[in-house]
Amino acid sequence: MGKTFRAWEPEQRWLLPPAVEQFVPPGHLAHFVRELVREELDLSAILAVYDDDRGQPPYHPVMMTALLLYAYCQGVYASRRIAQACEQRLDFMAVTALAQPDFRTISDFRKRHLAALSGLFTQVLQLCAQAGLVKLGHVALDGTKIKANASKHKAMSYGRMQQAEAALAAEVAGWLERAAAADAADEAALGVDRRGDELPAWVREKQQRLAKIRAAKAALEAEAVQAAAAHGDDRPPPDGPPPAPPDKAQRNFTDPDSRIMKGPDGFVQAYNAQAAVDAESQVIVAQLVTAQATDAPPFEPLVAQIQTNTGRQATEVSADAGYCSEQNLQVAQRRHIRAYIATGRQRHGHASATNARAGRPGGLVAAMRQRLRRGGWRSRYRLRKGTVEPVFGIMKQVRGFRQFFLRGATKVAGEWSLVTMAHNLHKLAAACA
Numbered sequence: 434m435g436k437t438f439r440a441w442e443p444e445q446r447w448l449l450p451p452a453v454e455q456f457v458p459p460g461h462l463a464h465f466v467r468e469l470v471r472e473e474l475d476l477s478a479i480l481a482v483y484d485d486d487r488g489q490p491p492y493h494p495v496m497m498t499a500l501l502l503y504a505y506c507q508g509v510y511a512s513r514r515i516a517q518a519c520e521q522r523l524d525f526m527a528v529t530a531l532a533q534p535d536f537r538t539i540s541d542f543r544k545r546h547l548a549a550l551s552g553l554f555t556q557v558l559q560l561c562a563q564a565g566l567v568k569l570g571h572v573a574l575d576g577t578k579i580k581a582n583a584s585k586h587k588a589m590s591y592g593r594m595q596q597a598e599a600a601l602a603a604e605v606a607g608w609l610e611r612a613a614a615a616d617a618a619d620e621a622a623l624g625v626d627r628r629g630d631e632l633p634a635w636v637r638e639k640q641q642r643l644a645k646i647r648a649a650k651a652a653l654e655a656e657a658v659q660a661a662a663a664h665g666d667d668r669p670p671p672d673g674p675p676p677a678p679p680d681k682a683q684r685n686f687t688d689p690d691s692r693i694m695k696g697p698d699g700f701v702q703a704y705n706a707q708a709a710v711d712a713e714s715q716v717i718v719a720q721l722v723t724a725q726a727t728d729a730p731p732f733e734p735l736v737a738q739i740q741t742n743t744g745r746q747a748t749e750v751s752a753d754a755g756y757c758s759e760q761n762l763q764v765a766q767r768r769h770i771r772a773y774i775a776t777g778r779q780r781h782g783h784a785s786a787t788n789a790r791a792g793r794p795g796g797l798v799a800a801m802r803q804r805l806r807r808g809g810w811r812s813r814y815r816l817r818k819g820t821v822e823p824v825f826g827i828m829k830q831v832r833g834f835r836q837f838f839l840r841g842a843t844k845v846a847g848e849w850s851l852v853t854m855a856h857n858l859h860k861l862a863a864a865c866a
Contacts, residue, residue, distance in 0.1 A: 453530050456523040463503060463524040465862045470499035474556050478549040492534050497542045501550065503528045505855035508832035512540035544844075551850035554720070555742050557857050561716050562743060564864045571712040571813060572747040573820035574735055574756060576728045577829075578703045580836040581691035581845070585702040690842040694726040704837065706849050707731045709739055709747075710821040716860050717824065718743060720853045722846045728755035733764045746770060751817040754778055762797035773814040776802040828852060 457463050470476070479494045503525070504515045516536040518525040534542075543550070561567055685691055685702055694703045705726060709719035719738035723731050732752070740746045746768055754775040765772035776798055805812050828834045832855070839848045 453527045456527040460866060461524060461527070462506060462859070462862055463527040465865070466503040466506060466858060467499045467528045469560075469858075469861075470502060471495055473560060474498075474553055476549075478552065479546050482546070492532060492538065492542075494542075494546075496529055496532060497534065497539070498546075498550065498553075499528050500525070500534070500539070501543060501851070502553075502855065502858065505851050506832075506858055508834065510834065510838050512536040512543070515539050547839075547844060547847035551847040554850045554854045554857075557854050557861065558716070558718060558742050561714075561857055561861050561864075564861060566714040566716045566860060566864055567711055567718060567743055568713040569711060569718070569739070569743065569745060569747045571749040571751065571816050571820070572709050572718060572739065573712060573817040574707070574709050574728075574732065574750060574752040575817070575821040575825065576705045576707045576723075576731065576755070577825045578694045578696040578701065578726075579706045579834070579849075580696075581685075581688045581702045581704055582837050582840050583685050583687035583691055583702045585685075585693050585700065688840040690724055690840075690845070692724045692726060704842075704845055704849075705731070707735055708821060708824060708853060709735050709750075710824050712816045712820040714860055714864075715820060715824055716857055717853045718747075720849060722842070722849045724842060728753070729758050729761060732756045732758075732761040736764065736768060736770065740768075749773065749813055751814050751820075753817065757798060757801070759797050762801060766797070771813075772801065773805065773808075773812060773817070774801055775805065775814065824856065828856060 454464065476495055476498060479498065483491065483494065500515065500519070504510070504518065507518075507524075509515055509518055513536040515525075516534065516539055519529055519533045558567070685693075688702070691702050691704055693700050694705065696703060705723045705728070707721050707723065707728070708717050710716070711718050719735045719742055721731060721734055721738065725731070736747070736750065747770055749771045750765060751773040752775070754777055757774045757776050762772060762774065765774075805814055808814065832852075834852050837845050837848055839845055
């Protein structure tokens with residue numbers, strides 16, 4: 434007697450179609466994100482934009498917001514992949530109620546409302562605080578280099594720009610002369626539809642490249658003037674040229690705001706993404722993106738943002754040696770934060786740091802080195818690695834966020850807000866389960 438199997442009839446029609454709540458199990462993250470966006474978040478900044486009754490009704494902004502946040506929670510970032518998931522994945526259908534916006538609609542919605550979407554980070558963080566996830570007893574700071582949406586091979590140094598500008602200008606000038614002579618000779622043979630003075634495509638491309646080089650060169654020169662003014666050197670010698678940038682200063686043609694930085698796999702065109710993480714729950718309480726490769730400058734904005742986002746300040750803060758400076762330790766002291774910042778690189782298997790910076794005698798760096806040395810393995814600094822580094826690991830390895838999809842400092846900052854907000858949504862969903 435043959436084995437009996439369960440019926441499998443793909444052509445069978447359903448008498449009573451299921452509701453979207455039945456597409457995924459009751460405790461699924463899709464339900465949590467959808468209802469949280471519908472019931473808890475204030476989307477007035479997004480809804481206020483839709484004040485014109487003309488034209489075809491757009492997709493509901495609340496649904497589009499829920500779709501974007503859920504997509505980031507699932508590690509789906511590209512608009513084409515999000516649109517594909519709306520057609521193929523039941524969990525996405527549970528969020529959109531079977532709506533299927535195309536990739537251009539998703540991309541345009543994200544671009545149009547990026548500033549308002551980034552502002553939702555604070556609202557989600559406040560919900561985490563209401564759920565008891567934000568203690569601020571100990572907060573760990575760290576940064577990670579994330580690739581920009583640009584190739585490092587599309588960058589050029591200021592010295593090379595000067596050489597290329599002169600060579601290209603001479604080459605284009607010669608081509609223009611030859612093109613003008615050819616146009617004058619062949620004008621009668623070109624027909625009535627052409628004036629005869631159009632530039633060939635190969636000339637236009639070289640002209641466009643020359644224009645890009647000149648714009649990038651001017652931007653680097655402006656940055657050099659600003660840097661000199663910041664150091665009190667804003668008065669050039671009489672009849673002298675303004676300060677010029679160093680020959681090694683680089684600018685990328687694809688994303689000029691990004692910089693070449695040293696990452697784990699060598700030098701990459703990147704941004705420095707920063708996060709402050711609560712040690713109790715690994716909730717991100719502050720975040721920002723900078724184009725500076727060093728970690729020291731973002732320290733003060735991060736600790737200030739903790740106060741702004743939560744209404745109170747962290748009791749303790751830990752950070753690696755990249756954040757160590759007299760100025761940053763003064764900031765921590767002024768804000769009544771007990772800091773644990775490494776003064777040098779700590780080798781594996783050693784309790785004390787090697788190559789520690791000495792600091793001036795009696796200074797805050799020297800005092801910090803003594804604090805960490807006295808604490809040894811029991812120092813509160815030990816909490817840093819187990820707090821912030823796993824968060825970056827989850828973002829990059831589990832959710833696959835290793836490169837920004839948007840370009841420009843403002844858009845990249847908005848995208849980082851969405852990524853960090855998705856992390857906090859996972860923590861909030863786990864706490865509410």
